[in-house]
Amino acid sequence: MKLRRTMLATLATTALSALMATLPATALAQSNYKSEYRMSLVVGPAFPWGKGGQIWADLVKERTNGRINIKLYPGVSLIQGDQTREFSALRQGVIDMAIGSTINWSPQVKELNLFSLPFLMPDYAAIDALTQGEVGKQIFTTLEKAGVVPLAWGENGYRELTNSKRAVHTPEDLKGLKIRVVGSPLFLDTFTALGANPTQMSWADAQPAFASGAVDGQENPMSVFTAAKLQNVGQKNVTMWGYVADPLVFVVNKDIWNSWTPADQKIVREAAIEAGKQEIALARKGLVEPGQPLLKEIAAMGVTITQLTPAEREAFVKATRPVYNKWKPQVGNDLVNKAEKSIAARKQ
């Protein structure tokens, strides 16, 4: 009886190993795949940012034949809308993957404040010189050390100034305006230096604050302005000052990444790079073509668009220079020097 049981057990083990040998290694590794992966985003597919998330998820699903199935969680809903906690949640595994703004992660990763240094990046070529060059690589190494797997760059965009009160041409015009900012204390310093009254709040809280008039103004890319219909919450004045731009970073939680086969990792990485390129084109649409058609559309909705003269712009640069100088060592002198050199050497 005992012998028979042992024989049966041996047979069963042999049969199992035979079965396992016939299964491709990938199938075994996939037994610990999740049925759904959760992607965190601040905004949904009405925005280039959210569209980028949808493109990434769709490419991955198609190319892995559904092995990796990603669901979008816009509104940073996995962390109750608190976008400045996104990076920690990603590291802890509350979030599986994300496309995040450098601004929102800068409280945890101080190097990301680089992109928020006022007037560092004069044009799109300057953003590209950073994200697609040595600086971008160095920042990815920093993010890896901080415990996530960065895969690709995207873009939220140049953050223009809007408010409900008046056309802003000079720092004096900003005096006393209550401006909503997000993320890093660097933004509080910048708007304080300009004589405004900055107040930090999440994107979720900001929109009702514009509608009620509790806050006068804000800064965000024009693609965010149109998708969120900020003209309907009193934001009737836009100043195109291009003071900072926030890139987006496509990342995956480390444990999730390590649970995937090398072949699937390759698919996810390549899909992120492709989605990032498409997303950047969407984020720049209407702003890089001659005549900036997006601005014409916005003006047609009864919004005053102020284009600064070079001298007017210079006044903002000058007023915020002490903030740049104060923050340079906090971001890292070497990194900022490298960024300044990359920008000076950029192809126009």
Ligand code: X2X
């Ligand atoms: O909150 C904002 O302003 C937004 C949507 O642009 C970011 O998440 C940085």
